[in-house]
Amino acid sequence: MNASATMQIVRSIAELQNILNPRKRGGRTIGFVPTMGFLHEGHLELVKQARRDHDLVVMSIFVNPAQFGPGEDYEAYPRDEQRDAELASAAGVDYLFVPAVNEMYPRTSSIRILPGEQAARLCGASRPGHFDGVLKVLLKLFNIVDPDESYFGMKDAQQLAIIETFVRDFNLRTSICRVPTVREEDGLAKSSRNVRLEPQERDQAPAIYRALCMGKRSYYEGVSLKEVEKIVSNVIENETSGTIDYVKALAYPSLDESFGEAEEIIIATAVKFTSTRLIDNIIMSSIKDEKNV
Amino acid sequence: MNASATMQIVRSIAELQNILNPRKRGGRTIGFVPTMGFLHEGHLELVKQARRDHDLVVMSIFVNPAQFGPGEDYEAYPRDEQRDAELASAAGVDYLFVPAVNEMYPRTSSIRILPGEQAARLCGASRPGHFDGVLKVLLKLFNIVDPDESYFGMKDAQQLAIIETFVRDFNLRTSICRVPTVREEDGLAKSSRNVRLEPQERDQAPAIYRALCMGKRSYYEGVSLKEVEKIVSNVIENETSGTIDYVKALAYPSLDESFGEAEEIIIATAVKFTSTRLIDNIIMSSIKDEKNV
Numbered sequence: 001m002n003a004s005a006t007m008q009i010v011r012s013i014a015e016l017q018n019i020l021n022p023r024k025r026g027g028r029t030i031g032f033v034p035t036m037g038f039l040h041e042g043h044l045e046l047v048k049q050a051r052r053d054h055d056l057v058v059m060s061i062f063v064n065p066a067q068f069g070p071g072e073d074y075e076a077y078p079r080d081e082q083r084d085a086e087l088a089s090a091a092g093v094d095y096l097f098v099p100a101v102n103e104m105y106p107r108t109s110s111i112r113i114l115p116g117e118q119a120a121r122l123c124g125a126s127r128p129g130h131f132d133g134v135l136k137v138l139l140k141l142f143n144i145v146d147p148d149e150s151y152f153g154m155k156d157a158q159q160l161a162i163i164e165t166f167v168r169d170f171n172l173r174t175s176i177c178r179v180p181t182v183r184e185e186d187g188l189a190k191s192s193r194n195v196r197l198e199p200q201e202r203d204q205a206p207a208i209y210r211a212l213c214m215g216k217r218s219y220y221e222g223v224s225l226k227e228v229e230k231i232v233s234n235v236i237e238n239e240t241s242g243t244i245d246y247v248k249a250l251a252y253p254s255l256d257e258s259f260g261e262a263e264e265i266i267i268a269t270a271v272k273f274t275s276t277r278l279i280d281n282i283i284m285s286s287i288k289d290e291k292n293v
Numbered sequence: 294m295n296a297s298a299t300m301q302i303v304r305s306i307a308e309l310q311n312i313l314n315p316r317k318r319g320g321r322t323i324g325f326v327p328t329m330g331f332l333h334e335g336h337l338e339l340v341k342q343a344r345r346d347h348d349l350v351v352m353s354i355f356v357n358p359a360q361f362g363p364g365e366d367y368e369a370y371p372r373d374e375q376r377d378a379e380l381a382s383a384a385g386v387d388y389l390f391v392p393a394v395n396e397m398y399p400r401t402s403s404i405r406i407l408p409g410e411q412a413a414r415l416c417g418a419s420r421p422g423h424f425d426g427v428l429k430v431l432l433k434l435f436n437i438v439d440p441d442e443s444y445f446g447m448k449d450a451q452q453l454a455i456i457e458t459f460v461r462d463f464n465l466r467t468s469i470c471r472v473p474t475v476r477e478e479d480g481l482a483k484s485s486r487n488v489r490l491e492p493q494e495r496d497q498a499p500a501i502y503r504a505l506c507m508g509k510r511s512y513y514e515g516v517s518l519k520e521v522e523k524i525v526s527n528v529i530e531n532e533t534s535g536t537i538d539y540v541k542a543l544a545y546p547s548l549d550e551s552f553g554e555a556e557e558i559i560i561a562t563a564v565k566f567t568s569t570r571l572i573d574n575i576i577m578s579s580i581k582d583e584k585n586v
Contacts, residue, residue, distance in 0.1 A: 013464065027318060109462035110410050111428070111455075116403030135404070136463075143464040162404075169402035170429075171306065171436040 007089035028055040032147030037061035038078040038192035042182040046151040051092040060097040067133030155181040157281045161253035196276040204240035211235035212282040225249040245270035300382035321348040325440030330354035331371040331485035335475040337384045339444040344385040353390040360426030448474040450574045454546035489569040497533040504528035505575040518542040538563035
C-alpha cells in the first residue's frame with residue numbers, strides 16, 4: 001500500500017524482461033495492472049490491491065490499436081502520460097511499461113486469437129474484432145511480464161469473463177483478480193471516456209447506474225429478466241439523451257442466455273452519447289427457483 | 294547426455310507444475326520436447342540436444358485430438374506408452390508428461406487460435422484446422438511446462454515455421470530449437486507413421502528423399518523452382534505407388550511464394566500411401582541472383 005519510492009518507466013520489452021526475470025527467479029511475486037492509460041480511481045484501486053498482494057507491481061499503459069475498430073475512437077482516445085506516471089508512482093507502481101505501437105506490433109501477424117460466442121454478445125455485437133484485439137495484446141503482455149496475478153475491473157465485465165475463460169482454457173500462468181467497479185459520488189462508473197461527455201450528458205449519465213440498481217431490485221421482487229431489461233431500458237431512455245446500444249441480462253461469467261446452472265446474473269448496458277459510449281453493469285446472485293426468493 | 298537415473302511419469306497438470314515451478318525458481322533451466330509418442334530416433338535426437346543444453350528435460354506424450362480432422366487417423370495413430378517410457382528414460386528425460394485427453398481438454402473452449410496464410414498452404418490445404426489444433430495444444434503445454442527452450446524437428450517444417458511465428462508474434466517465453474530430420478540408412482525420414490506402410494511401400498518410400506535431393510541439385514544447376522517442383526513430382530510418381538498430395542517450393546520460414554527477401558527455400562512434399570501419408574522436405578539457401586550462383 002505504501003507508494004513506491006522510485007517508479008521506473010520502461011519502454012522496451014527486452015529491458016522490462018531484463019528487470020523482471022531475475023527478480024522473479026529471486027522469488028519476488030508480480031502483480032500486474034494492464035491499462036490503456038488516462039488513469040482514474042478505478043485503475044488506482046487495481047494498483048492498491050496489487051500492491052497489497054505482491055512484492056512488485058507492474059502497470060502497462062498501451063492504447064492497443066488492435067482492439068479498436070475502423071470507425072472507433074483510437075485516435076481520440078484520451079492520453080496523458082505525464083499525469084498517468086505521477087498517479088501510478090503515487091499509487092505504488094514499481095515499473096510502468098509504456099511501449100510504442102511498433103514495439104508491441106513490429107509486424108502484422110498472420111495468427112489471430114478468436115474468442116467465440118462469449119465475445120459475440122453485448123459489446124462484441126457492435127465491436128467485431130474488439131475482443132480478438134484484447135486477447136492478442138493480453139497474451140503478449142502476460143508473456144512479457146509473467147505476472148503471478150493480473151488485476152481487472154468489473155466494469156469491463158464481458159472483457160473479464162472472456163479473459164477468465166482464456167486463462168482457464170489455455171492454462172495461462174497468471175491468476176486473475178476481479179476488482180469491483182469504482183464509481184463517482186453520483187454513481188457513474190469511473191471511465192477514461194467520461195471526460196468526453198458534454199456537460200449536460202455528464203449530468204444525465206448517473207441514470208445508467210440508477211437504472212441498473214432498479215433492475216436488480218425488480219429482479220429480486222420477482223420480475224422476469226425480460227421485464228427487467230425493459231425497466232432498465234426505459235429509465236435510461238427517459239432520463240438521458242443517450243442511445244441504448246444494448247441492455248441485456250445474461251448468466252455470468254458464461255454470458256449464456258440459459259440461466260439453469262448460473263450462480264450469478266449480469267445486467268449489462270452500453271449507451272452512446274455524442275462523442276463517447278459508456279458501459280456499465282450490475283451483478284446479482286441468481287434466484288434459482290421460487291423457494292430461494 | 295547421460296541418461297536420467299529415475300525418470301518420473303506425471304499425468305496431472307497440477308502435479309507437473311508442483312514439480313517444475315520450484316525447480317525453475319531454484320534456477321534450473323528446462324528443455325522441453327513435445328511429442329505424440331511412438332518415439333523414434335528423431336524424437337530421441339531432440340531429447341539428446343535438450344539434455345545437452347538444459348538442467349531438466351521434460352517430454353510430453355499426448356496424441357492431440359484437436360489437430361486431427363474428422364477423416365484422419367486419430368484413433369489409428371500408433372501408441373505404445375511402455376516402450377516410449379523406456380526409450381525416453383534411456384535417452385535422459387527427467388519428467389515424462391502423459392496427460393489424458395480430459396486432463397488437457399476438460400471442456401470445449403469457445404476460444405480458438407487461428408494461424409493465417411502460412412497454415413493454409415502445404416499440409417494445411419488438405420488438413421483444415423490442423424494447425425489451429427497444434428497451436429492450441431502447444432500454447433497450453435508451453436504454459437504448463439514454462440520451458441526455457443523447446444525442441445522441434447525440421448521434418449515438420451511447416452509446423453516449425455508456424456510455431457516460430459507464434460513465438461515471435463506473441464512473445465512466448467520459450468525459445469525454439471530447430472533440429473535436423475533424422476533419417477533411416479536409406480534416406481527415409483523417421484516417422485511414427487512409417488510402421489503403417491505396406492512392405493512394398495516401405496521399399497519405395499526412400500524415393501521421396503532422393504527426389505528432394507535431385508530437386509535441390511537441379512535448383513543449384515539453375516533450374517527454375519517451377520521446374521524443380523516438376524522434377525521432384527516425376528521421381529516420386531515414377532518410383533512409388535503413392536499419390537502426391539503436394540510438391541511445393543516456398544520461401545522459408547514465411548512459406549510465401551514470393552522469394553525476393555528469402556534467405557532459404559524449402560521444397561516440401563506429402564505423399565499418400567495405402568494406410569498413411571508421409572511428409573518430407575529439404576531446405577536450401579536461396580540463390581538471390583545470377584551473380585550468386
